[in-house]
Amino acid sequence: MSAPYAKLPAWADYGLIPLINLTVAFIVAGLVVLLIGENPLRAAVILVDGAIGRGQAIAYTLYYATSFIFTGLAVAVAFHSSLFNIGGEGQAYVGGLGVALVCLAFDSVLPWWLTFPLAILGAALFGAAWALIPAYFQAKRGSHIVITTIMFNFIAASLMVYLLVEVLKPAGSQAPQTRTFLEGGQLPKLNWMLEAMGFAVRSAPLNVSFLLALVAAFLVWVLIWRTRLGYEIRMRGHSPKAARYAGVSEVRVIIVTMLISGALAGMMALNPVMGDQNRLQIDFVTGAGFVGIAVALMGRSHPAGIVPAAILFGMLYQGGAELAFEMPGISRDMIVIIQGLVILFAGALEHMFRPSLQALFASFSPRAVGAEAKQGESA
């Protein structure tokens, strides 16, 4: 309780602390690697090289990061209203349905640049719709959003299996997926962008939805810090009592926040469905919804933090795949352990090193970190 508002300089708060947390996560991960009898240093080199060593690797890393930016933004927007939306997985999955329906309907008649806006709309609408029911129950009945969104992940999974197997699968096909979209339903790749920077890329799934993700990150910043709605979202997030005092309708804020969150999660589907696989497949989300939680935690719910955090997780995904390939002792699960450790130290234990760092800063310049109260206490 002492010195409740002590604070660090911004560069330490947003730069140093995540860096320390990340370092500790990797040290512990290194110990695990050591435990299974592999050389942690070599593993680290392979991982980093596999993630950013070549143009091909960078393109894959950014492809994964694209998905994580969307789901990270989705979680962050809800966080600002102190809502914990862990239904990004389901919302993205259902968002994929929106993308597929648009592509299947228009890919033969429209060029991609006309299908794309419609697909964005479809993804956002379907994702938002999937978030609406939990939002309504939270706002009106107080049903906890964590529970309902988790359950909706399962409902989404079952619904999509049904639709893919029974409705969307072309007659005569054995695979539970839609037909492949024609050119009008395929997003152009961004390999030229990396090639222009001097990297060689053979074929990688990085596509224009990466740029959309960056635009979305900017728009989320505008929403949260520059609009009346964002102001009300943050107000409710910090103090529901103050929001009530200020005449802000809690029901409205909860529902609108969750619709935006769901829409962002839904837009994640554009990246794999329209940008890479060019068809709707079973389980195309592959955990990106959950990684979004870690990304939002690590990025402190700020777009400027979310984008680098998403790229970091993209590196773990891509570098981890390389690692599993190069070091037979390390399986795909090892990567999940490393990711888990990053989440643990960057998210759950975010404040572990903060007090000692604050004490350290206070010893250099006591006034800068508001440590006066602390000193008074021990005097």
Added chain:
Amino acid sequence: MAEAAIELKGISKNFGSVRANRDIDLKIAPGTIHGIIGENGAGKSTLMSILYGFYQADRGEIFVNGERAVIHASNDAIARGIGMVHQHFMLVHNFTVLENVILGAEGEPLLKTSIAKARSELERLERDYGLEVDPDAVIEDLPVGLQQRVEILKALFRGADILILDEPTGVLTPAEAEHLFRILRQLKDEGKTIVLITHKLREIMAVTDNVSVMRQGALVATRKTEETTVEELAELMVGRRVLLRVEKGDAHPGDFVLSVKNLTVEDMRGVKMVDDVSLDVRAGEIVGIAGVAGNGQTELLETITGMRKAVSGTVTLDGAPVELTGEADPTDLRRRGMAHVPEDRHNMGLVLPFEENENAILGYHWQDKYVNGPFLDIEAIRRDAQEKIEKYDIRPTDARLKTANFSGGNQQKIVLAREMEQDPKVLIVGQPTRGVDVGAIEFIHKRLIDMRDQGKAVLLVSVELDEIRSLSDRILVMFAGRIVGERGPDATEGELGLLMAGVEEKEAAE
């Protein structure tokens, strides 16, 4: 005299920059009922939490029955024979009385045997102290008074010789409170030592042997109850310190702006918090509501300002009714000219993590001058905040600083600036100077008088009697949810103190 049951020497405790307890020396004689009285926030509960091991004192020593005691956790306190009955009961609602009593003190690995042992012990305690409760009744079926008895039994079952009761009558009806006092006297006769924390003067007079008064974290006096008076205690509690007589001329009251008629408000348990209250505030006058905290003032303010539902009654603002039953809308009331400086500045009046300029528009962020369509007009907001900072002498003068980094007085000025600059018809003010330094108090008082002189209707609620007396043109006293009397600004402190303590109108007039 025998060794003190509890002796505290030089206890100090700070929370950040707040000095909750400073250098407290206190001796509590065994076999007595010792009252500790003080206003909310005076540090009573902090002191008892230190004694019971919830907090560690920054400095000072505790002696129990003459032995130095180091109390790190409530278990240490229990081992020393100290028991505590909390203001908010610590009971498991779907457990029986017996199960609650043994919880944490089962003593045996098997529940069945420990319950059997506990049953006979519980029966003995109930018999000895007249604390009858059905051991097999489920807690949630019991009325509040009996639940409290279970709390007392819990403490006695753990072998408590020293019993601390924190605001025990807050949730009780007068009859239940009377019964509790009988039990306390009986416990005293059996040789137990009782510490009674309260802010109600009447209870102190009714049941204690000795009383200590706390104010702003310090223990200002200890008296034998029979040698003191309600007036003296009230004075000690409120503190005469600076008599803030604000310069003010005569009031020129105009039309009725705010009228409250037969307003009744209940809390979630159905207890009447505001009971048939009627009052009027006219333009150009300050009506002060005096009263000890927790007598319904908070609920009254929240209902008038549209944040809480009423059970019955009406509120009229400038001739038109205020919605009290359905979803009330504070924004609508603001549009109609009602400004509200809430009692709870930290959670309600401000969002502490926000920048100062963001708080300067809280509740008014829909106004045209602050928005461009769906966007906030950040420049206008910051410019506006900067103007208010200068006009109200808010320091530091940085509108982009986090609100939490401002002092209490400056935080309050942020709220006042926001509400007063709206040029409202009626200003509702709760505890305008709570936690505010003396310099800012004077400024705030001046602004409130200015508002009155500009022809605003001001309704002021405060637990500071000095404040009420120096600002109000009419004083209403609230006790147990009712308005129990009206006085002019020249009413004496003693007279108001008696009304605040719930002494009947007739007696107070004598």
